[in-house]
Amino acid sequence: MASTGEPYSTLGGSVSDWRTEAACANPDVDPNVFFRHGAAKRGRHWAQAAKKVCARCPVDDFCLQVALQSREGVGVWGGKTPSERRKVAVAEPHRTANEPFPT
Ligand code: SF4
Numbered sequence: 796m797a798s799t800g801e802p803y804s805t806l807g808g809s810v811s812d813w814r815t816e817a818a819c820a821n822p823d824v825d826p827n828v829f830f831r832h833g834a835a836k837r838g839r840h841w842a843q844a845a846k847k848v849c850a851r852c853p854v855d856d857f858c859l860q861v862a863l864q865s866r867e868g869v870g871v872w873g874g875k876t877p878s879e880r881r882k883v884a885v886a887e888p889h890r891t892a893n894e895p896f897p898t
Pocket of ligand 1: 817818819820829848849852853854855856858859871872873874
């Protein structure tokens with residue numbers, strides 16, 4: 796599902812249950828695809844499989860927000876690699892504010 800850009804909590808989901816809505820919570824998804832260390836054979840395209848999962852995730856924007864606010868340094872979150880998240884953090888510094896999430 797494409798991101799609406801709205802915070803997940805304003806879409807009717809609670810902050811605490813967003814992970815249960817995640818496409819990567821499906822047991823058919825290999826969690827190793829989200830991490831470079833599990834992707835040695837995929838070379839510089841290591842994140843492609845993860846990005847395909849994230850592209851159909853209903854909570855992708857919220858996931859990205861969590862990663863930005865926590866300055867997550869590894870793995871694909873919200874369809875973005877660490878280097879891509881750093882670019883978002885520079886372009887959209889307000890998204891990195893370490894503010895508490897709404898409940
Ligand atoms: S955006 Fe990707 S990493 Fe984040 S919850 Fe969805 S599937 Fe998982």
